[in-house]
Amino acid sequence: MMTEKHLTIESQLEKFPSVLPKFIIGLVSFVVFYILTTITISFKGINEKGILIAIAAFKGLFNPSMSVITDLGKYGLLQMLFETLAIAFLGTIIGLVFAIPLAFLSSRNICPRWINTICLTLISIIRAFPAFMLGIMFVKSIGPGAFAGVLSMAIGSIGMLSKLIIEVIEDLNPGIAEALDAAGCSTFEKIRYGLIPQLSSNIISIVLYRLDINVKNATILGIVQAGGIGAQLMFAINARRWSDTGAMLLGIIFMTIVLEYFSTRIRTRLAGQKD
Amino acid sequence: MIDDILHIFFPREYTLENGKVVKEKFNWTPYITIAIILFSVFCAVFTKVDIPRLFQRSKAFWALIEEMIPPNWGFWRDMQKPMIDTIVMSVLGTVVGCLIALPMSFYLSSNFKLNKVYLAGHKGLLSLLRTLPTLVYAQLLSIVIGTGTLAGTISITIFTYTICVKMMYEQIETVDMGPYEALESTGASRVKCMMKAIYPQVRGFFWSTVLYCFETNVRSAAILGYVGAGGIGVQINEQLTWRRYGNTGLMVLVLVITVVIIETISRELRKKLVQG
Amino acid sequence: MIKFENVDKVYASGTKALNKVNLEIEQGEFVAIIGLSGAGKSTLIRTVNKMIDITAGRLTVNGIDVSGLKGKELRKFRRKIGMVFQSFNLVMRTSVINNVLAARVADMSFIRTLLGLYSKQDKIQALEALDKVGILEKAYSRADQLSGGQQQRVALARTLAQNPEIILADEPVAALDPVMADVVMEDFKRINRDMNITVVINIHHVDLALQFADRIVGINAGKIVYDGPTRNVTNETLKMIYGRELTDDDLMKEKKND
Numbered sequence: 082m083m084t085e086k087h088l089t090i091e092s093q094l095e096k097f098p099s100v101l102p103k104f105i106i107g108l109v110s111f112v113v114f115y116i117l118t119t120i121t122i123s124f125k126g127i128n129e130k131g132i133l134i135a136i137a138a139f140k141g142l143f144n145p146s147m148s149v150i151t152d153l154g155k156y157g158l159l160q161m162l163f164e165t166l167a168i169a170f171l172g173t174i175i176g177l178v179f180a181i182p183l184a185f186l187s188s189r190n191i192c193p194r195w196i197n198t199i200c201l202t203l204i205s206i207i208r209a210f211p212a213f214m215l216g217i218m219f220v221k222s223i224g225p226g227a228f229a230g231v232l233s234m235a236i237g238s239i240g241m242l243s244k245l246i247i248e249v250i251e252d253l254n255p256g257i258a259e260a261l262d263a264a265g266c267s268t269f270e271k272i273r274y275g276l277i278p279q280l281s282s283n284i285i286s287i288v289l290y291r292l293d294i295n296v297k298n299a300t301i302l303g304i305v306q307a308g309g310i311g312a313q314l315m316f317a318i319n320a321r322r323w324s325d326t327g328a329m330l331l332g333i334i335f336m337t338i339v340l341e342y343f344s345t346r347i348r349t350r351l352a353g354q355k356d
Numbered sequence: 357m358i359d360d361i362l363h364i365f366f367p368r369e370y371t372l373e374n375g376k377v378v379k380e381k382f383n384w385t386p387y388i389t390i391a392i393i394l395f396s397v398f399c400a401v402f403t404k405v406d407i408p409r410l411f412q413r414s415k416a417f418w419a420l421i422e423e424m425i426p427p428n429w430g431f432w433r434d435m436q437k438p439m440i441d442t443i444v445m446s447v448l449g450t451v452v453g454c455l456i457a458l459p460m461s462f463y464l465s466s467n468f469k470l471n472k473v474y475l476a477g478h479k480g481l482l483s484l485l486r487t488l489p490t491l492v493y494a495q496l497l498s499i500v501i502g503t504g505t506l507a508g509t510i511s512i513t514i515f516t517y518t519i520c521v522k523m524m525y526e527q528i529e530t531v532d533m534g535p536y537e538a539l540e541s542t543g544a545s546r547v548k549c550m551m552k553a554i555y556p557q558v559r560g561f562f563w564s565t566v567l568y569c570f571e572t573n574v575r576s577a578a579i580l581g582y583v584g585a586g587g588i589g590v591q592i593n594e595q596l597t598w599r600r601y602g603n604t605g606l607m608v609l610v611l612v613i614t615v616v617i618i619e620t621i622s623r624e625l626r627k628k629l630v631q632g
Numbered sequence: 633m634i635k636f637e638n639v640d641k642v643y644a645s646g647t648k649a650l651n652k653v654n655l656e657i658e659q660g661e662f663v664a665i666i667g668l669s670g671a672g673k674s675t676l677i678r679t680v681n682k683m684i685d686i687t688a689g690r691l692t693v694n695g696i697d698v699s700g701l702k703g704k705e706l707r708k709f710r711r712k713i714g715m716v717f718q719s720f721n722l723v724m725r726t727s728v729i730n731n732v733l734a735a736r737v738a739d740m741s742f743i744r745t746l747l748g749l750y751s752k753q754d755k756i757q758a759l760e761a762l763d764k765v766g767i768l769e770k771a772y773s774r775a776d777q778l779s780g781g782q783q784q785r786v787a788l789a790r791t792l793a794q795n796p797e798i799i800l801a802d803e804p805v806a807a808l809d810p811v812m813a814d815v816v817m818e819d820f821k822r823i824n825r826d827m828n829i830t831v832v833i834n835i836h837h838v839d840l841a842l843q844f845a846d847r848i849v850g851i852n853a854g855k856i857v858y859d860g861p862t863r864n865v866t867n868e869t870l871k872m873i874y875g876r877e878l879t880d881d882d883l884m885k886e887k888k889n890d
Contacts, residue, residue, distance in 0.1 A: 088769050090759045096772060097729070097755055100748060114451070121444040121505050121586075135500045167399035174396050209615040213579045214608055217596060222416035227403035232410070301491045304582050308403065315583070318495050330488065337487035534721030535734075538787070541681055542794050543710030544738040548745050552734045556726045 134321070141323020142330060149328040156313060158332045165309040166336065168227055168302065169295035172234025173242075177288055179235070180242035187243065188250040208240030212298065216307040227308030234299060238291055245290075249283040282351045289344040296340055300333050424605030431603040435591055439610055441505055442587035445580070446573040449512025454520045454566045456513075461524030462550050467533060479525075486518040490576045494585035505586030512577060516569045523565050524558065531557045560629040567622040567629075574618055578611055633658055634680055634798065634830070639689035641675050641854075649675040650686070651854035659797065660828040662821065664835050664845035664862075667873055672854040673834040677800045680832065681713040682706060693798070711738050714791030714829075718803035720783045724776035728767070728786050731775055732758040735794040761792035765819050781812030788819055799823070801833040805840065810885050813837075817844045837884040838870060 150158050185191050187200040215233035223229055258275045266274070303311020310329055317325040365387070367380035462468070464475055493511035501507055535553035544552070555562075581589020588607055595603040634657040641650035649672045657663055665673045678684040679691060682698050691698045693713070701709050714735075722731050736754040737745045744750070750758075762768045765785040770778060775786060784804060791799055801820065805813035821844050824831045835841045841848060841862075848865050850858030850873030858869050870878055 090756060090763060090768070093759050093768055093771050094752075094755055098772075114448070117444045118448060121441050122448070122509060123504055123506065131500050131502065138496065138500065164403065167402045171396060171399045171403060171405070174392075205616065206612070209612045209619070211575065211578050211608065211611050211615075213582075214592075214611075217592075218417060218420050221420055221596075223409060223413040228405055228409075231400075231403050231405060297487065297489055301489050301579070304491065304579070314492070315495060318492075318499065321499070330492070333492075334484050334487045338483065341487075532721075532724075534717060534719050535723045537683070538715065538717060538721035538790070539734055539737070541683060541710060541713070541715035541800075542735045542738050542790075543707040544734075545707060547742070548737045548740075551745055552737050553723060556723045556730070560725070 137321070138323050138326070141325075142327040144324050145328035145331050146322075146324035147328075149325050150332070158328055161310040161313055161329070162332050162336050164227055165299045165311075165333075166296060166340075168230040168234055168307075168309050169292060169299040171231045172299070173238055173288060173292045173295050175231070175235035176238030176242050176291070177284075180239050180246055181284075183239065184243040184246035184250055187247050190251055190253065190255065204240055204243050207236060208244070212237040213301075213305055216302055216305040220306050225306035225308075230299065230302040230307035230309055233302070233307060234295055237298070238295060241294075242287060242291055245287045246280075246284060249280060249287070253279055286348045286351050289348055293337075293341055293344050296337055420601065423601035424608065426602070427606035427609050428600070428602030429606065431595075431600075431606050435588065435603070435607055435610065438581070438586075438588045438591045439607075439614075442577045442581075442589075443574065443614070445505055445509045445512060445587055446570060446577045449509050449577075450516050450566060450570040450573050452509075453513040453516025454562075454569060457517050457520035457524055458562060460517075461521045461528055462554065464521065465525040465528035467529055467531070467536075467554075468546070468550075482518050482522060485514065486522065490515040490573075491579060491583060494580045495583040498584045503584030503586075508577065508580040508585035508587055511580070511585060512573050515576075516573060519572075520565055520569055524562060527558050527561045528554060564626040564629045567626055571615075571619055571622050574615060633692075633694060634832070635690075635692045637690040637692075639679065639686050639691050641672075641679060641684065642687045649854050650679070653689070653854070653856055655849065655856060655859065657830060657832060659830055660824070662824045662831045662833075662844065662846045663849055664833050664841035664847070665849045665851060666835060666838055666841050667851040668875070669836065671851045673851055674802055675854075676851065677802055677832060677834050680798070680800055681710050681715065683715075707738065711794055712797045714794055714796035714799040716784070716787050716791055716799065716801040716804045718806050720780075720787045720807075722775045722783055722786055722790075724774070726775065727772055728762070728775055728778070729755075729758055729771045731786055732761055732790045732793050735790045738794070757795075758789070758793045761789040762786075764792060764823065765789045779812070780808050781815055784808060784812075784816050785819060788816070788823075792823065796829060798830040798832065801831065803834050803836060805884070806836060813840060813884050820844065837882065838878060839883045839885060 149156075153159060183200055183204060187197050187204065189197055212233065215236055216229060219229035219232045220226075223232070253276070257279065258271055261271045261275045299309045299311075300314070301311050302309045303313065304315055306312060310333065314326065314329045314333075317323075317329060367382050369380075370378045372378060463470060464478060466475065490511050493514050494508055497507040497511050498504070501510075531554055535557075536549050539549040539553045540546075577587050577589075578592070579589050581587045581591065582593055584590070588611065592604060592607055595601075595607070634655070636653045636655040639650055639653040640648070642648050651672075653676065665676060667673050675684055679686050680693060680698070682701060686699050693709070696709060698709070723734070733750050733754060736750060736758065740750075740754075759768060759771060762771055765788050767778075767782055767785050767789070770782060770786075775783060778786065784807075788804075799820070804820070805816050808816060817840055820831050820833065823829055833841075833845070835845075842865060845862055848858065848860065848862050848869075849856060850869065852873055852875060858865070858873055874882065
């Protein structure tokens with residue numbers, strides 16, 4: 082208390098944090114930033130052709146090709162979009178099938194520590210592995226097409242799905258399992274009546290969230306010949322068929338937004354139920 | 357047995373002793389489950405899922421991995437530059453995108469009673485742009501402004517902007533407007549009120565968003581080279597075409613390590629930011 | 633001098649919050665505005681610095697017509713009027729000194745504000761303000777680590793840091809416990825006396841109003857029903873202002889004779 086009484090405005094003023102460190106950090110990051118820019122970014126300038134292309138592209142995007150939209154064949158918009166959706170959907174479901182046991186094995190409140198560690202390491206390796214590399218590897222081994230896309234999407238989803246499911250499992254209320262234990266339930270019954278009711282709404286939310294992401298990712302699988310709308314989209318852009326491009330981009334935007342809308346609605350409803 | 361199965365789909369009615377009829381609540385779960393299974397099967401047929409083929413060819417998959425191991429360490433010298441390019445593209449795109457997003461998110465959040473029609477339009481446009489992956493921007497841009505790292509960086513910037521601005525304006529809409537009112541009463545202009553009353557409340561969230569965007573961008577930047585937008589993707593594409601799997605192995609390894617390092621650092625920093 | 637002449641305020645919803653208000657407050661007065669919640673106390677106080685605009689009549693502060701002020705002029709006008717809020721309205725995630733310094737940004741250039749470059753003069757002024765409310769030692773603590781009473785004193789210091797001629801306080805002690813409420817009211821009183829700053833305070837608790845204010849303005853349904861020195865306030869006056877007997881809710885402390 083004594084020292085506090087001796088506080089003066091002057092002594093407090095001296096303690097005012099200096100802006101110098103912040104200033105130096107700012108300056109250094111700016112210089113680093115500038116150097117990075119100069120070594121990496123090479124800009125040759127937009128030539129006139131570029132501007133013309135941009136104008137043509139812009140016009141094309143707003144005049145989507147009706148023939149692509151109405152074509153019901155293999156390279157029609159509808160089939161391509163559905164293939165994209167199918168890859169994302171199946172990938173998510175298969176990913177979930179693998180993620181659930183992996184998540185249980187990784188949860189501290191379910192399994193012993195050493196099993197957790199092994200599974201968590203596995204999950205983080207899968208997570209860090211670049212998704213498009215998986216696509217390439219499946220295309221190389223089982224051949225190009227949507228199946229390769231499904232497989233890479235499935236494995237690519239395992240990481241995030243299991244990580245989020247672990248969080249849910251570790252938040253579980255242990256009281257319910259104990260009560261069922263006391264009632265003499267078997268392990269299966271404990272899972273059926275103790276775990277599933279607690280987990281299902283959370284897991285559905287997580288799956289819907291990942292499905293949203295996967296639909297977006299599935300649109301670019303085509304670049305490595307792993308199915309979906311991507312390949313045709315890239316061809317169209319490269320060939321500068323702008324109105325075809327426009328039709329496909331519109332299709333992607335429409336599909337993503339509709340899905341996002343429903344998944345957000347379902348997720349908010351599920352979140353509301355819990356409370 | 358049959359009765360039990362039917363029970364799952366059709367709720368039963370019970371007549372109690374006092375004559376009251378109790379009806380079970382209708383449950384959608386079994387119908388939805390069946391619908392999901394049927395849809396999955398349909399999707400599987402559509403995407404030509406072929407499990408026997410997967411097992412037949414799984415050897416080829418493992419063989420591919422075996423060829424990548426051990427990685428060809430000698431390739432490190434050739435892959436340095438594109439790898440650094442990839443990271444720099446992500447850094448630049450993230451920083452520029454987020455720095456544009458920060459002031460715009462203030463402008464777009466509904467707390468400040470700015471022009472509603474404009475806000476709805478801008479937000480709508482943003483959610484349209486957000487649906488397109490970075491790769492699509494990269495390809496469009498590499499045609500318009502030429503291939504190279506600039507196209508990649510700009511596409512990362514656009515993507516980051518659309519994500520960051522949304523996360524930020526949603527956060528700003530939840531802040532306590534009390535300090536803003538207090539500063540307004542001292543005669544500070546609207547922009548100054550935002551800087552001194554609102555920004556300190558969302559500062560931690562903003563930097564954590566920047567880190568989150570950076571993580572996402574490093575992952576997605578690796579593929580941009582496929583459409584000529586610079587970075588390691590160009591090399592991966594080339595080495596794979598020439599079937600130099602040892603070189604590919606090294607690049608994948610470096611990518612995995614980079615992502616793990618960045619994620620670990622970013623996770624720790626974000627934990628601190630949320631607390632502080 | 634604050635001067636209301638036949639001031640009306642009708643909200644867009646149709647609620648008439650102020651009805652033909654006539655009021656004159658001289659420089660250096662300590663005025664408490666009392667009344668039921670919803671009587672228009674808060675509206676009355678917020679019209680003074682045009683946080684709320686009046687719909688009819690004339691309101692002048694030191695001769696300036698308030699409802700005519702806009703943009704830069706309004707902001708310049710507000711610099712001389714401090715405001716203290718029931719919920720303190722501090723930025724909880726930053727230090728006390730930063731909260732107080734925020735009152736100085738109105739006078740600063742954009743660049744200085746952006747970079748947080750406060751002049752030595754500003755810093756001294758902020759620390760002096762903290763000293764005046766007795767929490768100089770808390771200058772570098774985070775605002776959310778302080779008690780409610782200390783937070784309200786930070787808010788008061790923030791107001792002092794802008795060198796106000798008038799302080800408007802909207803239920804400043806409603807969120808505090810009785811002991812802290814007393815301390816904060818003492819601060820208001822001291823500032824009013826030592827610095828000749830006009831204090832206009834909205835207060836729900838009659839006992840505190842009677843204890844600290846020099847003058848009481850009673851307001852009921854947007855109308856001023858009593859205006860006079862504190863010593864002339866009787867039980868009858870209070871009944872008229874509140875339209876009912878006083879209850880324990882209207883007092884900060886338990887009745888002494890209980």
